[in-house]
Every structure is written in C-alpha cells, then in structure tokens.
Amino acid sequence: MNRPMLIPDGVLTHVDYTCKRRYTADVVVxxxxxxxxxxxxxxxxxxxDVLFVEEGSYIPQSSFNPHLEHSMPRLYRDTGTTMIFGNPTIPYVEGRAVGGSTTINGGMCWRPPTRVMDDWARETGDTSLGAEGMDWYFSRVEERINAKPQPSYSIGPDNRVMSRGARKLGWEYRENHRNQDQCVGTNNCGFGCPTGAKQSTLLSYMPRAMGAGAQCLTEIRVERLLIEGGRCVGVAGRTYDPRTRRPSHEVEVRGRAVVIACGAIQTPYLLLRHRVARRSRQLGKNLLLHPNVKITGLFPFDIGGWAGVSQGGQVREFHEEGIVLAENFIPPGAMGTHLPHHGSRAWELMTRYKQMVVGGALVEDSTSGRVLRGPFGMPLPWYQVTKGDHARFKKGARLLSELFFSVGADAVLLPFSNAHLARSMAEVDRILLGQTRRKWLELFTVHLMGTARMGAREDRSVIDLDGCIWDLPGCYVADASVFPTAIGVNPQVTIMAMATRIGLRLAETLQGEHRAAVA
Amino acid sequence: MTTEAASRPGTDPPRPPRVPPSFWGDARRVPVDRFPEAAPFPMPASVHAALEAIIRAVTPPPPAPQVPPDRIAMILRRFMPYFLRPMAYGFCAGVVMLDAAPVWRTGRLKRLQDLPRGEASELLELLAHSSFGPVQQLALMFRGAILSMYFDQPEVHAALEFNPEAWMRSRIRLRRRLLDGGKPRKSDHIPEPQWPDAQASAR
Incomplete structure (x- = not known):
C-alpha cells in the first residue's frame, strides 16, 4: 500500500502498523x-518522551481546498454528520486530523471575560484559575500561536458589512485577534488554510513538539485505557483499513502518564467505559455548547464573501446578555445544508449566492446537557434548549436581521424551520411572534465544552486542579471538557491555556518522580 | 519512543523518501497527497436506484445546471464509510423509507422512483414540513446531504460565478511574496462592496 505523501518524520500512518504493535513513551497524549x-x-x-495518538490522518497544508468532496473525509469527524439529540436536534462538527479542530476552526483568539475566570477561581478555591493567575498561560499561548489583529489587506466585503452595520447602529464592534501569520484572507479556514497563515496546532504546537523529539501515531482510534493496580499505564486502540474504514490491527501505547484530549464528546465517551470519577458522577455531565443560529442577509449588490478573512470581528454590544454576533462565510456546498427549500426554489435563492452574507448569533448557555455512552461506538450527546435561551436566540436573530437591513439588505433568511424569508423588520417581528416552539429552531454548534469539569472537590468534579482524574492516578484530561462553566467566547486559546497549565504541572510531577526514583 | 511488534516482527515495508512538509498547494479539488479515500459503501442496486431518484427530486431542475444523479450518489456513498456504522445503515434504511413515501404518505401504490420529478419533489417538500418530527428530520437530512453535494460541483460553481481556486491561488502567491520580504501593495487590498448609499452620493 502506498504511503501518503508529504508526511514529516516522526508521524506514523496506517502503513506502519502491519501487525499488532506496542509502543512505550514517558507520556501518551x-x-x-x-x-x-x-x-x-x-x-x-x-x-x-511524548507520543501522540491521533485518530485522524496527517493532512498537509498543500491538500487544503475549498471543496467539500475531498475535504470532509480528510478533516471532519464522520464527514460532519455528528449531532446532539434533544429539542431541537443540534448538528455539530469537529476536526478529525492532526491539528484536530484547530485545523478547521475560524482561528478566533478571545480570552474569557474576567468575570468567568474569577468565577472559576471562586468555585474551585484556586486563585491561580482566575484572570490574573491565568494571564501568564494566556500570554504564553498567544505568543506561540501568534494571536494578532488581522492585517488590513485580509479584510473582505462580508467583514465590512458587519462593521459598517454595527457602526450605523452604534453597537460595539471589536476586531478579532486570530492565530495567524500574514493572513491574506483566502476564507478557507473551515477546510484548512491553504496558505499556511493560520497557526493551527498542525503548524504551531505540533512542529514544536516534534522538534523536541515527540512522535505521532496517526490513524489509531483509542478504545480503552490500560489500567494496572489502580493506575492508568497507557491506552489501547485499533488502526483501521483506509478503504473500508473497518478496525484492523490493535495498537497498545504505554507511558508513565496518559493525557486525554479528545474533546468534550469523545473524552467522556472514552472515560465512561471505565466508570471513573464515581464520587461526583459528573463525568459526561455539564455539556456546554454555545449554540448559534445562522441568519443570511441578501443584498441587492454583490458581496463575494469568499474574499477576505473568515470573521474579521464580532459585535460585542450584547455580550453581557450572552449574545455575540459575527459573520461567517459558508461555501455553496455547506450553504446547501441550510437551505429552506429544494428544487427550483433552492436554485432561485442560490442564484443570489454572490449577494449573501451569513451571520451567526452565538448564545452563552444557561443550561447544560450530557454525554452518554451509546452502543456501536456511538457517543450520545443530549441537550435541551431552555425557554430563556430560546428567547435569546430569537433576540439574536432579530439583532442580526436589523444589522443586515441597516446596510441595505433586501431580505433575510431566518433560522426557523417553519418560516424563513423576511423582507423587512416588520416581517421579522411578525415571524418572531409566531416562534413559540423550540423544535422550530435551527441551531448549530462548534464550541463543545465542560464534560469532565475541573474542581477542588472530588464529590463535585471529574479532575483535580492538576488535571488528573480524581480516582485514576496517571490519567489526565487537557481539552475543552475541563471547563467548569461556559466561557461565552470562542474557546481555542482557553483550551490551550488550560492544557499548557496541565502540561507544565504534569512535567514537574514527572520530574519530581524521576528525581525521587534516582535518589 | 520504543517500538515493539507483538507478532510477526520485521514486516513493515521500507519507508519512501520524505518530501518536505512545507510544500505549497494550489487549492485543487482533488489533492495530490495519496490519501487513501474509502471505497463506496456497499449498497444493493435497488437502494442505489432509489437514492438516485431522491437526488433527482431534490436537485434543481433546468435552467439550473444538471449534475448526473449517479455522480452525487457515488460521492455520498464514498462518504458513508466515514459515518458511524449505525448512521450508515440508517442512511440506507432512510433511502428505502423515502422511496416508499408515496405508499405511507399518500396511500398510492407507487415508489418515489416511479413518480415524475416534479411530483416527487413536491412530495419531499411536504415531508420536509411534516409536523411529525422524525419524518421531517429524515427529509431534511437527505435534502441537506444532497444539496451540499450538488452545490459543491464545478458546473454549479461556474453557474454561481463562484471561483474560489483562482482567488486562493492569487492569495497563495501574495503570501509567498510577503514571506519573501515583499510589502503589501494597494492592489492587494480587497475592494469594498458597492454600497448603495455610496453610489447614490456619487451620482
């Protein structure tokens, strides 16, 4: 079988596992x-000595393109068919490739509001989790991923629609800091940056780790933890046949410590198999989503949203109410999944594709869901939108409609399955009045958090303040699932800052153990 | 890292020479990376035919560009091995359910694939607005999957005047120039939209 091209040294793929394999390292991530x-x-x-185990493949920058057909199987978990059950059902997507979701995210770099971080400090009783205590970690992350304002030559027409609308309405608009180095605005963040400007972990942290000697086993799905004498000593998983996608050879990876960072759905799914964190029974609970609704503005002039950065800024006027507004370019293929009609009516709408701006109203959760372990390798995430959040989605849809109409839109597509098109604010208000049922909401999310929450007490949390699972020494969690509460902003840098903290503390612990063993 | 083969040691093929990972791409539709894409999910011919009928009913009729239903069906089938297994089998079952929709929705003894395109399309529109959640979800899921593939096709992009590759290639060249120490020029900035109020004031 041919080995994929452009794979750097230190990355192993399915062709390297021709039989049952066993690897050992200091730390398995x-x-x-x-x-x-x-x-x-x-x-x-x-x-x-660090060994990464990744379920996805190593997809080089040169493979990134704007088409769904070959990008979805390479980059997205289950080609983007993942969903959260409840009323309404909420589709979500996450990355499955080296770089994880940072390969396909928008690259926004926002620290959580001070009130959120201070809440974390209060709740855990650890002041180092507060805004001041975490400042050093955030600064370190921002420097490593080059979190900076966008260069002016990357700002595109849909970004200008948002900023112009916000200015007209007197709303606070803040330009995004993004993890980019000379971003030129190809607007392909969702399918991987073809210029290499976005400093996803594929281009920032992974080369750094591998430069320090780490290696990466790709295309292995971890199925269980190896637990011996009450301590986690590694993981076991399977590689799969790339043509049929059926599991094939077993691979075991052993280490002095294991760091689980599979995201807020897959991390609890893996851990639930072992019935850990039994005292708190919090594992899988506290699923936070930041769901959002999409509103499309139709303008009587050309926009051409594919030119320019994906999301140049955010409307922050309503942040204290838990609502953030932002534009988000969607290619025609992905737009097809959101259309309110099919056949000729879908075509009629899409002939105005060049004149569309897609915006999202992101709402900070006031409730939480949970992840259960389903059969046949299926995690079962469950989440119910509250009445309060339903009202905020409606408010977000109204605000974004108002913004689009203020800059000349002649119609908007609303996120309700029973009514979509509105040609004026009066019509928007009339439609909103009739939105009495949550099941009519069309939601979407990419910010999943909180299912293995960190805390200072074993009876209230899954992991301790060092990131170690309370009743499973040697097993650490370092992803969005450790968040104790929702953060209300894009979570990328917060995940990295928390993981940095957990990684550095673990490094110290291992060095201490090593010194003690030598002594 | 230490490696150990648990059985049959020494069976790994020799590794080919490495190519530098900083290779610049050109945003082409089919990447040249030797990534082994999955083979189409096995599906009986009758189910494949039913899937094509659903695709015909969902995709826009002329004057919209016509994409062969078989092409869209094969792309969907190539995606299916990446789904969770229950989801992939559920997809096949969904195709059969929708093909039988004239029977269970209107009581006619016909399959969806036997209906004229317009009639089949109307029936699916009806299902997409069903008040029974699972039926509505089923219709919307197929609509989303099919339209996403339809609107991803090159002839459809051409009709929509959406040409992202050319744009991306020009920006890839720009970034290379910037990394080589070049300065951004005025022409590198992306033009503003033609605001109607700006046009009015210009007049």
Whole structure:
C-alpha cells in the first residue's frame, strides 16, 4: 500500500502498523487538537518522551481546498454528520486530523471575560484559575500561536458589512485577534488554510513538539485505557483499513502518564467505559455548547464573501446578555445544508449566492446537557434548549436581521424551520411572534465544552486542579471538557491555556518522580 | 519512543523518501497527497436506484445546471464509510423509507422512483414540513446531504460565478511574496462592496 505523501518524520500512518504493535513513551497524549498539542508540546520541551495518538490522518497544508468532496473525509469527524439529540436536534462538527479542530476552526483568539475566570477561581478555591493567575498561560499561548489583529489587506466585503452595520447602529464592534501569520484572507479556514497563515496546532504546537523529539501515531482510534493496580499505564486502540474504514490491527501505547484530549464528546465517551470519577458522577455531565443560529442577509449588490478573512470581528454590544454576533462565510456546498427549500426554489435563492452574507448569533448557555455512552461506538450527546435561551436566540436573530437591513439588505433568511424569508423588520417581528416552539429552531454548534469539569472537590468534579482524574492516578484530561462553566467566547486559546497549565504541572510531577526514583 | 511488534516482527515495508512538509498547494479539488479515500459503501442496486431518484427530486431542475444523479450518489456513498456504522445503515434504511413515501404518505401504490420529478419533489417538500418530527428530520437530512453535494460541483460553481481556486491561488502567491520580504501593495487590498448609499452620493 502506498504511503501518503508529504508526511514529516516522526508521524506514523496506517502503513506502519502491519501487525499488532506496542509502543512505550514517558507520556501518551491522545489527540492533537488545541488541548493535546499544547500539553504535549510543553511536556516534550520539558524533556519528556511524548507520543501522540491521533485518530485522524496527517493532512498537509498543500491538500487544503475549498471543496467539500475531498475535504470532509480528510478533516471532519464522520464527514460532519455528528449531532446532539434533544429539542431541537443540534448538528455539530469537529476536526478529525492532526491539528484536530484547530485545523478547521475560524482561528478566533478571545480570552474569557474576567468575570468567568474569577468565577472559576471562586468555585474551585484556586486563585491561580482566575484572570490574573491565568494571564501568564494566556500570554504564553498567544505568543506561540501568534494571536494578532488581522492585517488590513485580509479584510473582505462580508467583514465590512458587519462593521459598517454595527457602526450605523452604534453597537460595539471589536476586531478579532486570530492565530495567524500574514493572513491574506483566502476564507478557507473551515477546510484548512491553504496558505499556511493560520497557526493551527498542525503548524504551531505540533512542529514544536516534534522538534523536541515527540512522535505521532496517526490513524489509531483509542478504545480503552490500560489500567494496572489502580493506575492508568497507557491506552489501547485499533488502526483501521483506509478503504473500508473497518478496525484492523490493535495498537497498545504505554507511558508513565496518559493525557486525554479528545474533546468534550469523545473524552467522556472514552472515560465512561471505565466508570471513573464515581464520587461526583459528573463525568459526561455539564455539556456546554454555545449554540448559534445562522441568519443570511441578501443584498441587492454583490458581496463575494469568499474574499477576505473568515470573521474579521464580532459585535460585542450584547455580550453581557450572552449574545455575540459575527459573520461567517459558508461555501455553496455547506450553504446547501441550510437551505429552506429544494428544487427550483433552492436554485432561485442560490442564484443570489454572490449577494449573501451569513451571520451567526452565538448564545452563552444557561443550561447544560450530557454525554452518554451509546452502543456501536456511538457517543450520545443530549441537550435541551431552555425557554430563556430560546428567547435569546430569537433576540439574536432579530439583532442580526436589523444589522443586515441597516446596510441595505433586501431580505433575510431566518433560522426557523417553519418560516424563513423576511423582507423587512416588520416581517421579522411578525415571524418572531409566531416562534413559540423550540423544535422550530435551527441551531448549530462548534464550541463543545465542560464534560469532565475541573474542581477542588472530588464529590463535585471529574479532575483535580492538576488535571488528573480524581480516582485514576496517571490519567489526565487537557481539552475543552475541563471547563467548569461556559466561557461565552470562542474557546481555542482557553483550551490551550488550560492544557499548557496541565502540561507544565504534569512535567514537574514527572520530574519530581524521576528525581525521587534516582535518589 | 520504543517500538515493539507483538507478532510477526520485521514486516513493515521500507519507508519512501520524505518530501518536505512545507510544500505549497494550489487549492485543487482533488489533492495530490495519496490519501487513501474509502471505497463506496456497499449498497444493493435497488437502494442505489432509489437514492438516485431522491437526488433527482431534490436537485434543481433546468435552467439550473444538471449534475448526473449517479455522480452525487457515488460521492455520498464514498462518504458513508466515514459515518458511524449505525448512521450508515440508517442512511440506507432512510433511502428505502423515502422511496416508499408515496405508499405511507399518500396511500398510492407507487415508489418515489416511479413518480415524475416534479411530483416527487413536491412530495419531499411536504415531508420536509411534516409536523411529525422524525419524518421531517429524515427529509431534511437527505435534502441537506444532497444539496451540499450538488452545490459543491464545478458546473454549479461556474453557474454561481463562484471561483474560489483562482482567488486562493492569487492569495497563495501574495503570501509567498510577503514571506519573501515583499510589502503589501494597494492592489492587494480587497475592494469594498458597492454600497448603495455610496453610489447614490456619487451620482
């Protein structure tokens, strides 16, 4: 079988596992996204032998393109068919490739509001989790991923629609800091940056870790933890046949410590198999989503949203109410999944594709869901939208409609399955009045958090303040699932900052153990 | 890292020479990376035919560009091995359910694939607005999957005047120039939209 091209040294693929394999290292890190790569790089740079285990493939920058057909199987978990059950059902997507979701995210770099971080400090009783205590970690992450304002030559027409609308309405608009180095605005963040400007972990933390000697086993799905004498000593998983996608050879990876960083759905799914964190019964609970609704503005002039950065800024006027507004370019293929009609009516709408701006109203959760372990390798996430949040989605849809109409839109597509098109604010208000049932909401999410929450008490949390599972020594969690509460902003840098903290503390612990053993 | 083969040691093939990972791409539709894409999910011919009928009913009729239903069906079938297994089998079952929709929705003894395109399309529109959640979800899921593939096709992009590859290639060249120490020029900035109020004031 041919080996994929452009794979750097230190990355192993399915062709390297021709029989049952066993590997050993100091630290095994499961996942190479925002959490895994950041924690692993810190550990590798502290001198530990780190071995990453990644379910997805190593997809080089040269493969990134704007088409769904070959991008979805390479980059997205289950080609983007993942969903959260409840009323309404909420589709979500996450990355499955080296770099995890940072390969396909928008690259927004927002620290959580001070009130959120201070809440974390209060709740855990650890002041180092507060805004001041975490400042050092955030600064370190921002420097490593080059979090900076966008250069002016990357700002595109849909970004200008948002900023112009916000200015007209007197709303606060803040330009995004993004993890980019000379971003030129190809607007392909969702399918991987073809210029290499976005400093996803594929291009930032992973090369750093591998430069320090780490290696990466790709295309292995971890199925269980190896537990001996009450301590986690590794993971076991299977590689799969790339043509049929059926599991094939077993692979075992052993280490002195295991860091799980598979995201807020897959991390609890893996851990639930072992019935850990039994005292608190919090594992899988506290699923936070930041769901959002999409509103499309139709303008009587050309926009051409594919030119320019994906999301140049955010409307922050309503942040205290838990609502953030932002534009988000969607290619025609992905737009097809959101259309209110099919056949000729879908075509009629899409002939105005060049004149569309897609915006999202992101709502900070006031409730939480949970992840259960389903049959046949299926995690079962469950989440019910509250009445309060339903009202905020309606408010978000109204605000974004108002913004689009203020800059000349002649119609908007609303996110309700029973009514879509509105040609004026009066019509928007009339439609909103009739939105009495949550099941009519069309929601979407990419910010999943909180299912293995960190805390200072074993009876209230899954992991301790060092990131270690309370009743499973040697097993750490370092991804978005450790968040105690929702953060209300894009979670990338917060995940990295928490993972950095967990990685550095683990590095110290391992060095201490090593010194003690030598003594 | 230490490696150990648990059985049959020494069976790994020799590794080919490495190519530098900083290779610049050109945003082409089919990447040249030797990534082994999955083979189409096995599906009986009758189910494949039913899937094609659903695709015909969902995709826009002329004057919209016509994409062969078989092409869209094969792309969907190539995606299916990446789904969770229950989801992939559920997809096949969904195709059969929708093909039988004229029977269970209107009581006619016909399959969806036997209906004229317009009639089949109307029936699916009806299901997409069903008040019974699972039926509505089923219709919307197929609509989303099919339209996403339809609107991803090159002839459809051409009709929509959406040409992202050319744009991306020009920006890839720009970034290379910037990394080589070049300065951004005025022409590198992306033009503003033609605001109607700006046009009015210009007049």
């Amino acid at each position: 499961v996942g190479t996204g925002a959490g895994g790569a950041a924690a692993g790089a810190e550990l590798a740079e502290a001198g530990h």
